[in-house]
Amino acid sequence: MSLLSCQQAIFRDARKIDAELEAYRMKDLGQSVSSIEACWKKDSLLVQLIDSVLIRSNDIKIGFLNLAISRAQYTFDRGAMKPTVSGVIQPSLRKFSKYTMDGVGNYDTQFSPNITKEQIIPEHLPDVMIGLQSSWEVDIWGKLSKRKKASALRYLATESGQQWYITSLVSEVAGMYGQLVALDQELDILKTNIGIQFSALSLVKIQKEAGKVNESAVQQLEAQWLNSRAQEGLVLQQIIELENQLRYWLNQPTKKIARSQYPFNCSLDSSMYAQIQIDQLERRPDVRQARLELEAQLLNKQSADLALKPSVVLSGMLGVQGFQPAYLFQLPSSMAYQLIGGITAPWLNRSALYSNISRENARWKALDLSYQNALLKGFLEWDTQVKSLAYLQRMDQLKEREVMLTKGAIATVGTLFTTAKANYLEVLTAQQNALRSELELLEISRKRWIHAIQLYRVLGGGW
Numbered sequence: 219m220s221l222l223s224c225q226q227a228i229f230r231d232a233r234k235i236d237a238e239l240e241a242y243r244m245k246d247l248g249q250s251v252s253s254i255e256a257c258w259k260k261d262s263l264l265v266q267l268i269d270s271v272l273i274r275s276n277d278i279k280i281g282f283l284n285l286a287i288s289r290a291q292y293t294f295d296r297g298a299m300k301p302t303v304s305g306v307i308q309p310s311l312r313k314f315s316k317y318t319m320d321g322v323g324n325y326d327t328q329f330s331p332n333i334t335k336e337q338i339i340p341e342h343l344p345d346v347m348i349g350l351q352s353s354w355e356v357d358i359w360g361k362l363s364k365r366k367k368a369s370a371l372r373y374l375a376t377e378s379g380q381q382w383y384i385t386s387l388v389s390e391v392a393g394m395y396g397q398l399v400a401l402d403q404e405l406d407i408l409k410t411n412i413g414i415q416f417s418a419l420s421l422v423k424i425q426k427e428a429g430k431v432n433e434s435a436v437q438q439l440e441a442q443w444l445n446s447r448a449q450e451g452l453v454l455q456q457i458i459e460l461e462n463q464l465r466y467w468l469n470q471p472t473k474k475i476a477r478s479q480y481p482f483n484c485s486l487d488s489s490m491y492a493q494i495q496i497d498q499l500e501r502r503p504d505v506r507q508a509r510l511e512l513e514a515q516l517l518n519k520q521s522a523d524l525a526l527k528p529s530v531v532l533s534g535m536l537g538v539q540g541f542q543p544a545y546l547f548q549l550p551s552s553m554a555y556q557l558i559g560g561i562t563a564p565w566l567n568r569s570a571l572y573s574n575i576s577r578e579n580a581r582w583k584a585l586d587l588s589y590q591n592a593l594l595k596g597f598l599e600w601d602t603q604v605k606s607l608a609y610l611q612r613m614d615q616l617k618e619r620e621v622m623l624t625k626g627a628i629a630t631v632g633t634l635f636t637t638a639k640a641n642y643l644e645v646l647t648a649q650q651n652a653l654r655s656e657l658e659l660l661e662i663s664r665k666r667w668i669h670a671i672q673l674y675r676v677l678g679g680g681w
Contacts, residue, residue, distance in 0.1 A: 257670060263476050264395050271391050271467045281380040288376040295369035299362045301354035308347040346546060349537010361524040364517040371514035375507045382503035385679030392671045394460045399477050400664040401457050404657060408450045411653045415443040499596040501678040508592040512585045522578040525571050528563040603673040610666045617659040624652040
C-alpha cells in the first residue's frame with residue numbers, strides 16, 4: 219500500500235461521524251492564515267525547501283504508516299459487527315465402548331430391518347464433515363457499533379495528528395530558514411564592521427607612531443576587532459547546526475541549503491489577527507485531535523458500560539456429512555445443519571468488568587482535561603504571538619532610526635578623529651554602537667519572522 223493511498227483513503231462512516239466538526243465558520247481565520255502564507259510564498263527557495271521536506275522526510279512517511287495502522291484497526295473493528303463465516307473440512311474417527319449408550323445403540327442398529335446395507339455403522343466409525351460454520355453476536359445494545367464509531371474517530375484523530383505534525387514541521391522549516399538568512403545577514407554585518415574596525419585600527423597604529431595616541435588605544439581597538447572576528451566563527455557554527463537539521467528532514471546529508479538574501483520583507487499588521495475567538499481554534503489539528511480522541515473515549519466508556527448487559531450470540535453450521543466419503547454428496551440425505559442461539563450474561567467476572575468501566579471512565583476524564591488544555595494553550599499561544607508582533611513592529615521602527623544615527627556617528631567621529639577633534643574612545647564607542655544596533659535590528663526582524671510563522675502554526679496552518 220503506497221503512502222499516497224494511506225493519505226487519501228478516508229472512510230465514509232468516519233467522515234459522517236466527523237461532519238459536525240466542519241460546521242464552524244472559519245472564513246476569517248482561513249483568510250488570516252492565507253495572508254501569512256503569502257508573506258513567505260514570495261520566496262521560491264523557501265517554498266521549494268518546504269515541499270522537499272514534506273516529500274522526503276522519513277518522519278512524514280512514518281506518520282502516514284501510522285495512519286495505515288489506524289485505518290486497519292478501524293477495518294478490524296468494523297468487521298467485528300459482521301458474522302464470522304469459515305469453511306470447515308473435518309475428518310474424524312471414533313470407536314464407542316461397548317458399555318456405553320452409543321456403543322450398545324450402534325450394535326443393535328445393525329439388526330434393524332429399517333436400514334440398508336450402506337447404512338450399517340462400522341465399529342471404527344469414520345466421520346467426514348464439509349461445510350460452513352458461522353457465529354454472530356447480535357448488537358442489540360449498540361456495544362459493537364460504539365466500538366466501531368470509536369475506532370473511526372481514533373482514525374480521524376490520528377489523521378489530525380499527522381496534519382498537526384506537518385503544520386509544525388512546516389513552521390520549523392520556515393523558522394530555521396529564516397534564522398539561516400538572518401545569520402547570513404549577521405555575517406555580512408560583521409564582515410563590514412570588521413573592515414571598518416581594521417581601518418580604524420590601522421589609523422590608530424599610524425597615530426601611535428606619530429605620538430598622537432598611546433598603546434592603550436591600539437590595544438582596545440585591536441581587542442574590538444578580534445572580538446568581531448570571534449563572533450564570525452560563532453555565527454558559522456550556528457549555520458552548520460541549522461543546515462544539518464534541515465538535511466536530516468530532507469534525508470539528504472550532503473544537500474546544499476539554498477536560500478535568499480533577506481526574506482524579512484513582509485509587514486504583518488497584528489490587528490488583522492486580533493479578533494480570533496477561542497472556539498475558532500477548533501481549526502487547529504491538535505485541538506481537533508484532542509476533541510476526536512475525547513469523543514472516541516466517550517464511546518469506549520459507553521461500550522464498557524454495555525458489557526454488563528446480556529449478549530445474544532447466534533451460531534450455526536451447514537454442510538454435508540457422512541461416515542464414508544462416497545456418501546458425502548448423496549443429497550439431500552447427506553445434508554446436515556445446526557442452528558444454536560444463546561444469551562449470556564456476566565456473573566462471576568463482573569468485578570473485572572467494573573474495573574474496566576472505572577479505567578475507561580478515568581481515561582475519558584483525562585482526555586476531557588487534555589481537550590480543555592489544548593483549547594486554552596491554543597488561545598494563549600495566539601495571544602502571545604499577536605501581542606508580540608505588535609510590540610516588535612513598534613520596536614522595528616525605532617531601531618531603524620537608531621541604526622541610521624549610529625552609522626552616521628561613525629562617519630562623523632572618523633572625520634573628527636583624523637582632525638584630532640575626537641579621541642580613540644569616541645571612535646571605539648561609535649563602532650560598538652553601530653554594530654550593536656545593526657545586530658539588534660536584525661534580531662528584531664528575525665523575531666518578527668519567527669512570530670509570524672508561529673502565528674501561522676497557532677491558527678492551524680494548511681500547507
